[in-house]
Amino acid sequence: xxNLEDLYREIILDHYRxxxxxxxxxTPPAHKVEGFNPLCGDEVTVYLDVEDxxxxxxxxxxxxxxxxQSSSSLMGSAVKGKPIEQVQATIDTFKxxxxxxxxTLSKDTEHDDEVDLRTLGELAALQGVVKFxxxxxxxxxxxxxxxxxxxxxxx
Amino acid sequence: MATGQRVTSFSASRVRADIPLLARxxxxxxxxxxxxxxSSLQPRAVIGAMSRYYELRHxxxxxxxxxxxxxxxxxxxxxxxxxxxxxxxxGGAEEVVFTKNTTESLNLLAKSWGxxxxxxxxxxxxxxxxxxxxIVPWFQLRDTTGIEVRFIPVTDDFRLDLTNLDELLKGVKxxxxxxxxxxxxxxxxIKAVAQAAHAVGALVAVDAAQSIVHELTDVTDLDIxxxxxxxxxxxxxxxxxxxxxxxxxxxxxxxxxGGGGMIADVRVDGFTPAKGVARFxxxxxxxAEAVGLFAAVRYLEGLGMENVAAHDEELTGDxxxxxxxxxxxxxxxxxxxxxxxxxxxxxxxxxxxxHDVAQVLDQFGVCVRPGHHCAKPxxxxxxxxxxxxxxxxxxxxxxxxxxLLEALESALKMFG
Numbered sequence: 001x002x003n004l005e006d007l008y009r010e011i012i013l014d015h016y017r018x019x020x021x022x023x024x025x026x027t028p029p030a031h032k033v034e035g036f037n038p039l040c041g042d043e044v045t046v047y048l049d050v051e052d053x054x055x056x057x058x059x060x061x062x063x064x065x066x067x068x069q070s071s072s073s074l075m076g077s078a079v080k081g082k083p084i085e086q087v088q089a090t091i092d093t094f095k096x097x098x099x100x101x102x103x104t105l106s107k108d109t110e111h112d113d114e115v116d117l118r119t120l121g122e123l124a125a126l127q128g129v130v131k132f133x134x135x136x137x138x139x140x141x142x143x144x145x146x147x148x149x150x151x152x153x154x155x
Numbered sequence: 156m157a158t159g160q161r162v163t164s165f166s167a168s169r170v171r172a173d174i175p176l177l178a179r180x181x182x183x184x185x186x187x188x189x190x191x192x193x194s195s196l197q198p199r200a201v202i203g204a205m206s207r208y209y210e211l212r213h214x215x216x217x218x219x220x221x222x223x224x225x226x227x228x229x230x231x232x233x234x235x236x237x238x239x240x241x242x243x244x245x246g247g248a249e250e251v252v253f254t255k256n257t258t259e260s261l262n263l264l265a266k267s268w269g270x271x272x273x274x275x276x277x278x279x280x281x282x283x284x285x286x287x288x289x290i291v292p293w294f295q296l297r298d299t300t301g302i303e304v305r306f307i308p309v310t311d312d313f314r315l316d317l318t319n320l321d322e323l324l325k326g327v328k329x330x331x332x333x334x335x336x337x338x339x340x341x342x343x344x345i346k347a348v349a350q351a352a353h354a355v356g357a358l359v360a361v362d363a364a365q366s367i368v369h370e371l372t373d374v375t376d377l378d379i380x381x382x383x384x385x386x387x388x389x390x391x392x393x394x395x396x397x398x399x400x401x402x403x404x405x406x407x408x409x410x411x412x413g414g415g416g417m418i419a420d421v422r423v424d425g426f427t428p429a430k431g432v433a434r435f436x437x438x439x440x441x442x443a444e445a446v447g448l449f450a451a452v453r454y455l456e457g458l459g460m461e462n463v464a465a466h467d468e469e470l471t472g473d474x475x476x477x478x479x480x481x482x483x484x485x486x487x488x489x490x491x492x493x494x495x496x497x498x499x500x501x502x503x504x505x506x507x508x509x510h511d512v513a514q515v516l517d518q519f520g521v522c523v524r525p526g527h528h529c530a531k532p533x534x535x536x537x538x539x540x541x542x543x544x545x546x547x548x549x550x551x552x553x554x555x556x557x558x559l560l561e562a563l564e565s566a567l568k569m570f571g
Binding site: 004007016039040042043063064065066067069135138 | 508509510511514515518525526527531534540541569570
């Protein structure tokens with residue numbers, strides 16, 4: 001049986017109650033991208049300020065459940081100030097975490113297809129979400145939106 | 156119709172004992188099913204009737220001459236007659252079209268009757284509290300024909316705002332409204348609005364998906380022209396719905412889907428559609444589902460819809476009172492006070508998103524529905540993105556509310 005405590009970790013509730021990097025950036029120069037979950041109505045808007053291959057600043061607005069909004073906040077903290085390549089790698093790692101069955105989660109990197117939780121830092125708090133399959137879409141909303149934004153900037 | 160003295164033996168605990176699923180244990184707790192607004196649970200009488208049909212009588216309908224084919228046809232048509240009796244259809248079984256669900260019934264209404272009878276400039280009047288199933292088909296029709304879609308507003312106390320009804324009815328050819336909101340629980344004054352709509356020459360359609368299992372339904376008394384509802388919200392199976400309409404209106408409706416069963420004749424130069432309801436039932440229909448619906452109708456008639464309605468009112472009143480006294484404003488009910496309303500209770504829990512509410516409640520085995528409930532215009536009207544909705548069925552009891560309150564307290568604590 002999946003425990004509610006696996007889902008609602010203290011870090012998650014903390015980011016839900018006091019989201020980091022909340023707000024808007026002037027566009028331009030920043031790029032604005034919106035993401036929706038049409039089924040549950042969750043919304044995330046991401047503002048990206050990319051300069052010289054680095055995600056200089058990121059801000060988010062939106063509304064939705066604790067998982068979608070805390071994931072958005074945790075994402076901002078994880079990628080702000082990082083080179084785009086590293087941001088992309090973090091998106092990959094996080095999405096891999098969300099698609100991984102819980103039994104493949106591992107604390108080491110013996111196997112290539114396993115997620116290295118150590119590289120995720122605070123984001124690892126969201127790993128419990130995979131035990132609640134219907135909530136995965138909440139957790140990945142901000143990340144899909146970020147990826148879309150980066151693609152739009154690259155185009 | 157059942158009138159006058161009635162010897163009642165209604166007992167929610169007895170109904171509960173008839174529902175196998177209510178014995179299910181979820182997360183270590185016996186299930187507390189409060190999502191009947193989305194889909195009701197089936198008594199053994201319904202499940203058994205469908206099993207017996209498949210075991211003993213299954214054959215395709217309307218074609219064979221052998222024994223079981225005749226029995227299958229009789230069962231299917233018998234269900235139609237039972238539904239007609241249940242809603243007191245003035246023209247009997249010949250006014251009952253079987254569809255897949257309420258959504259398909261409303262689409263049939265828009266795409267058959269609407270496309271044939273409405274033209275650019277005609278107005279279809281809906282309300283702000285409609286389910287998307289009674290909005291989108293009309294927008295689709297607007298986009299192909301140029302009709303106008305208009306909405307009756309909803310008041311701050313969650314009722315239809317009828318102050319400007321005369322103005323709103325100008326140019327209206329069809330009024331299509333819900334008899335009970337799937338979000339607010341509000342029961343609408345169908346008889347009164349139908350009378351006003353008829354006075355300007357409009358026809359009246361009612362989305363009875365919610366009300367069908369919460370009150371006695373009498374289309375003759377309501378004096379309306381169409382009614383749509385689903386089997387699975389009235390203790391029957393999924394996969395079958397009903398569009399009821401008056402015989403004379405039915406005759407003006409062209410076929411919707413083409414194929415077998417809906418024709419009088421097919422030649423190399425064209426076809427002639429069948430007469431009557433068969434015209435709208437192309438292909439092999441949901442036969443076992445009709446058998447299940449038949450059993451559900453008989454079951455509800457056995458309970459007495461007046462008794463079911465009284466039980467629903469008592470249960471709802473108790474829940475509203477206790478939600479207020481227990482939470483002192485931390486849990487807000489998005490819906491009217493306990494008159495002219497049914498057992499659908501939308502909740503806004505302070506500081507807790509509806510999806511999180513539903514997640515915590517699941518831990519207590521409590522089934523509620525989070526989301527916009529396919530009523531986004533209504534959500535927007537009240538500046539909400541979602542609610543957590545608890546809804547009752549004839550098998551619901553105050554002990555379900557006990558668990559709901561306990562679980563809500565836990566959600567508030569966790570996120571507080």
